[in-house]
Amino acid sequence: xxxxxxxxxxxxxxxxxxxxxxxxxxxxxxxxxxxxxxxxxxxxxxxxxxxxxxxxxxxxxxxxxxxxxxxxxxxxxxxxxxxxxxxxxxxxxxxxxxxxxxxxxxxxxxxxxxxxxxxxxxxxxxxxxxxxxxxxxxxxxxxxxxxxxxxxxxxxxxxxxxxxxxxxxxxxxxxxxxxxxxxxxxxxxxxxxxxxxxxxxxxxxxxxxxxxxxxxxxxxxxxxxxxxxxxxxxxxxxxxxxxxxxxxxxxxxxxxxxxxxxxxxxxxxxxxxxxxxxxxxxxxxxxxxxxxxxxxxxxxxxxxxxxxxxxxxxxxxxxxxxxxxxxxxxxxxxxxxxxxxxxxxxxxxxxxxxxxxx
Amino acid sequence: xxxxxxxxxxxxxxxxxxxxxxxxxxxxxxxxxxxxxxxxxxxxxxxxxxxxxxxxxxxxxxxxxxxxxxxxxxxxxxxxxxxxxxxxxxxxxxxxxxxxxxxxxxxxxxxxxxxxxxxxxxxxxxxxxxxxxxxxxxxxxxxxxxxxxxxxxxxxxxxxxxxxxxxxxxxxxxxxxxxxxxxxxxxxxxxxxxxxxxxxxxxxxxxxxxxxxxxxxxxxxxxxxxxxx
Numbered sequence: 001x002x003x004x005x006x007x008x009x010x011x012x013x014x015x016x017x018x019x020x021x022x023x024x025x026x027x028x029x030x031x032x033x034x035x036x037x038x039x040x041x042x043x044x045x046x047x048x049x050x051x052x053x054x055x056x057x058x059x060x061x062x063x064x065x066x067x068x069x070x071x072x073x074x075x076x077x078x079x080x081x082x083x084x085x086x087x088x089x090x091x092x093x094x095x096x097x098x099x100x101x102x103x104x105x106x107x108x109x110x111x112x113x114x115x116x117x118x119x120x121x122x123x124x125x126x127x128x129x130x131x132x133x134x135x136x137x138x139x140x141x142x143x144x145x146x147x148x149x150x151x152x153x154x155x156x157x158x159x160x161x162x163x164x165x166x167x168x169x170x171x172x173x174x175x176x177x178x179x180x181x182x183x184x185x186x187x188x189x190x191x192x193x194x195x196x197x198x199x200x201x202x203x204x205x206x207x208x209x210x211x212x213x214x215x216x217x218x219x220x221x222x223x224x225x226x227x228x229x230x231x232x233x234x235x236x237x238x239x240x241x242x243x244x245x246x247x248x249x250x251x252x253x254x255x256x257x258x259x260x261x262x263x264x265x266x267x268x269x270x271x272x273x274x275x276x277x278x279x280x281x282x283x284x285x286x287x288x289x290x291x292x293x294x295x296x297x298x299x300x301x302x303x304x305x306x307x308x309x310x311x312x313x314x315x316x317x318x319x320x321x322x323x324x325x326x327x328x329x330x331x332x333x334x335x336x337x338x339x340x341x342x343x344x345x346x347x348x349x350x351x352x353x354x355x356x357x358x
Numbered sequence: 359x360x361x362x363x364x365x366x367x368x369x370x371x372x373x374x375x376x377x378x379x380x381x382x383x384x385x386x387x388x389x390x391x392x393x394x395x396x397x398x399x400x401x402x403x404x405x406x407x408x409x410x411x412x413x414x415x416x417x418x419x420x421x422x423x424x425x426x427x428x429x430x431x432x433x434x435x436x437x438x439x440x441x442x443x444x445x446x447x448x449x450x451x452x453x454x455x456x457x458x459x460x461x462x463x464x465x466x467x468x469x470x471x472x473x474x475x476x477x478x479x480x481x482x483x484x485x486x487x488x489x490x491x492x493x494x495x496x497x498x499x500x501x502x503x504x505x506x507x508x509x510x511x512x513x514x515x516x517x518x519x520x521x522x523x524x525x526x527x528x529x530x531x532x533x534x535x536x537x538x539x540x541x542x543x544x545x546x547x548x549x550x551x552x553x554x555x556x557x558x559x560x561x562x563x564x565x566x567x568x569x570x571x572x573x574x575x576x577x578x579x580x581x582x583x584x585x586x587x
Contacts, residue, residue: 036449161455161513161585162386165448166379249450 009075010195012083014224017191019089020101021051021228023236024187027259027290028179030237031252032172040234046173047180047233048226054184055222056215058267059192072112076349077340078194084108084336085190088328100289100328103132105190107329111336116352127284132325135262135288136296142258143300150254168249175256182263183290184222189267192221245313251301258297263290295321382441386513389434389459394506396427396466400473401499404564408488408495413477421477424470431466435459454581458509461574465502468570472563481556483549490540494564497536501529501568505575512582519582526575533568537561 029043072078085104106128113120154164192214201213247255265271266288275282299318302309344351374381403420410417438459442452484491508522544557 036446039446158514160383161451162379162383162447165451 006075009079010220012079012086013192013195013221016082016086016089016101016105017221017224018228018232019086020183020187020191021225021230022232023089023228024101024183024225024290025051025180025229025233026236027294028183028256029172029176031247031255032176032249033234033237035247035249035252037169037172037249037252038176040237042173043176043237044230044233046177047183047229050177050180051184051187051225051229052219052222054181054186055188055218055225056184058181058185058269059188059214059218059222072109072194073353074350075195076343076347077112077116077351080339080343080351081105081108081112081336082191082194084111084339085332087339088332088335092324092328092331100291100325101187101190102289103325103328104332105193107332108336109194110329111333112340112352114333115337115340118352124286128286131266131284131286131288132292135266136292136299138265139258139262139293139296140300140303142261143254143297144304146257147251147254147301147304150250165249168253171253172249172256175253175260179256179260179263179290182260182267184225186263186267186288187225187290188218188221191225192217245298245302245309247298247301254301255294255297258300259290259293262293262296263288289325291321292325378441378445379447382438382445382447385434385438385441386459389431389438390462390506390510392427392431392434393462393466393509394503396424396431397469397499397502397506399423399427400469401495403473404476404495405492407476408484408491411485411488413480417477421474424473428467428470431463435463451581451585454584458512458574458578458581461577462506462509465505465567465570465574469502469567472567475563476560479556479559481553481560483547483553483557484560486547487540487543487557490536490543491560491564494533494536494540494561497529497533498564498568498571501526501533501571504529505571505578508575508578512578512585516582516585519578523575523579523582526571530568530572533565537565 025044025047029038029047032038033040033043072081082105085101085108088104088107089101106125110120110125112118159167195217196214201216203213204211204216265283266286269285272282272285295318299313302313305312340351343349399420403417403424406414406416406420439456442448442456448455504522504525508519508526511518511522540561541558544554544561547554549557
């Protein structure tokens, strides 16, 4: 397959990567930029660099999780599924409905499974759906515990307003870096997970170093994410700051750390082997929605403030977000199914390879 | 910090490349120290005038000291404002901090002006009401000192500001009562129209310090609520 054809097929993944960069960067640095604690240029640079590092060094874990759900075995099929997810995210964002990239991806894979007659691994699907419920809850718990601990620390230490400001700024910067790394490690599975089975690249070995085809895929995907961060994330970042609840810089810091912790839990192969080594139950390595973790964390901080915080939460906005969590995978599955039909029957592309018996 | 206070103005120095936060914390602390110092000087000056019933050497010395303190406070405030903006510090509380420092400076400025006014007008008939004026001055000054303590607390323990604000209100209330009583005594006394109005003006000037402190306290309580975590 020529390079140009390969790139055309990859373009939908890159489009998905771009839209993820535009949206998900706000989960790592949105609150920091919106509260004017960190400049956008600084945030965009750090986010891009650490998304790439996270994707290339730790992206494999979460991508394998998606592979278990449905192995798209033909490049045109991967192209169409990624396009369906990207179109869903873009369309839902356009009409003002909050969208989650990972949910759109899961929906489009199920669309491909239905179209190709491949079985959907229900156990994996159940685990993924469970993370959609667990990640906001975990985010809320992490945020509540962290915020409480921080308040206690501030009460005991009584730092000067300016010292607290400096520490919060440094914390936001580090948490943003950690969040960007987690977005790269966990989110790259959403962007390039489609193409893992049908990767057009070959492993490259230079001396003692070798770069696998998957790492090459992830690098390209991460660059697309970085372009999304630089070109379109500013507006999203500015709206994240007070979309659901007006946050203080300190609360913003807690939200970013909680979000990153949730993403890290679901993508760290090192943590998985550590838990397995200790004989403890492991956490499934699956791409979870960063936005869900952020929403959960914000809610956690709101709930921690009691009735006052509950009143301040914009419940209508939350209702819209929750409805998006249900509709996104469904819409992506339907669009995926329709697009696969069009690509197969109108453009004459083989969107799946027939299963070999035995 | 001590070196800076003794060794001349800080604001003329270039902020260090590292440790800007500590430098700025030092400037704010010094600003609040200078405000406290100014308040004490004004009190000493007024008390010296009440004892001497005329413009004594101590009174003039205190006047010069107030002018010096005001000048230093003004310089510090300008440096703090510039640094807060150029270093993009405290994006969420910058406006409140600047308003607080501005109000405190205005308070000291007004106190200095009032003291100067007292030196210029030199109201006659003061000896008769000396103790009442001393009481009024004491209460008004306590109100101002409480608001300076509240401002200092705001930077470290916003939740504790409320207690100090309450003190400011109590002192201001007492100050109003003394002022009312004093005005009634002045107008009940056998004094000329000119003397009555000069003394009344002096009462209003001193009592206005407490009023101004209460206004700052009200603003400060809002800033503290905004900062409460």
